[in-house]
Amino acid sequence: MIIGVPKEIKPDEYRVGMVPDGVELLTKAGHTVLVEKSAGRGASIRERDYEVAGATVVHSAEEIYKGAEMIVKVKEPLPQEYLLIREGQVIFTFFHFAASRELTLAMIESKAVCIAYETTQSADGSLPILTPMSEVAGRMAIQEGAKYLERPMEGRGILLAGVPGVPPATVLILGAGTVGSNAARVAAGIGANVIVMDTNLDRLRHLADVMPPNVTTIYSNAHNIRAALPHAHLVIGAVLKRGARSPTLITRDMLKLMMPRSVIVDVAVDQGGSVETCRPTTHSQPVFIEEDVVHYCVTNMPGAVAGTSAYALTNVTGGYVLKIANHGYAQAMREDPGIRSGLNIAFGKVVLPAIAEQFGLPCVTPESVLKT
Numbered sequence: 357m358i359i360g361v362p363k364e365i366k367p368d369e370y371r372v373g374m375v376p377d378g379v380e381l382l383t384k385a386g387h388t389v390l391v392e393k394s395a396g397r398g399a400s401i402r403e404r405d406y407e408v409a410g411a412t413v414v415h416s417a418e419e420i421y422k423g424a425e426m427i428v429k430v431k432e433p434l435p436q437e438y439l440l441i442r443e444g445q446v447i448f449t450f451f452h453f454a455a456s457r458e459l460t461l462a463m464i465e466s467k468a469v470c471i472a473y474e475t476t477q478s479a480d481g482s483l484p485i486l487t488p489m490s491e492v493a494g495r496m497a498i499q500e501g502a503k504y505l506e507r508p509m510e511g512r513g514i515l516l517a518g519v520p521g522v523p524p525a526t527v528l529i530l531g532a533g534t535v536g537s538n539a540a541r542v543a544a545g546i547g548a549n550v551i552v553m554d555t556n557l558d559r560l561r562h563l564a565d566v567m568p569p570n571v572t573t574i575y576s577n578a579h580n581i582r583a584a585l586p587h588a589h590l591v592i593g594a595v596l597k598r599g600a601r602s603p604t605l606i607t608r609d610m611l612k613l614m615m616p617r618s619v620i621v622d623v624a625v626d627q628g629g630s631v632e633t634c635r636p637t638t639h640s641q642p643v644f645i646e647e648d649v650v651h652y653c654v655t656n657m658p659g660a661v662a663g664t665s666a667y668a669l670t671n672v673t674g675g676y677v678l679k680i681a682n683h684g685y686a687q688a689m690r691e692d693p694g695i696r697s698g699l700n701i702a703f704g705k706v707v708l709p710a711i712a713e714q715f716g717l718p719c720v721t722p723e724s725v726l727k728t
Contacts, residue, residue: 360424368639370398370662376409383410399662443467476698488668494538517547531594593622593630600710611647
């Protein structure tokens, strides 16, 4: 199979869909890998590194999309890429369809086979491709939140750790999954007072067992969130619903309960955000202020640390790409339910119910598409 790795064009996205390790895995199995020139620059990967691994470096995205049977990316295609995508071409990337009707309709029209990293699921229900990026985003959320709490960054002027004689900050984390637990671990290590909320009591029990004493777990509901907001210097939105839009947990009215110039980092912005006032931002312009609260809503947080996250991503995508390349997408999906769970849209049809429900579209079974 011919696999194409284009350069990411989303603003301030420095990751690349495959690092040389992944290329070598594919080329040793007899596949051809096309890599767009400069695709790895943001992760400090040279063209020479790709060539040594067996890739062919080409000079344009047009060459990639025209020549490749499968496209391996990081972020969703942007409008300038829509017309490059061919019918039946496999696109393997983070899509986050529930956050964009435009993207959903464009991929339906393209009749491409859209396999989403964020819905690819293991037998135990975990999300193996999303997990490493969630680990990065959770740890970054505290790092970025601490920065924007500084007064020169328009924040409240609070040090998360405090100092002897001055109490540490309070960090409220909504969601106890991978993002939330990683954020809690970093915030607790710094010395902040940490509150983690979730509706999954088993998950809260687990965190209560493994986290240090400065982490408190509380059941998540509107009443408890309202009670915590006046004391929170930093709020992390870390709620995920597989393939669906994130629920709104903090309304505009609830922001008025928060301290002036406190900070919200909404990691859930990729799926629409868990804060009503959230809107997507970039690394170049990461924050805005609403109701006197600083909002950090960057949609590709791990893109800022591509030297870590691109490698972490290839560590988990490489095996899936190899299986699809070896057997073709249809046979790979028949043999591997995990790959099949990643299928969102194919040949103009939606196969993931959460997307169909979000936009009022018809939905078919993956099996019906695999027969085409």
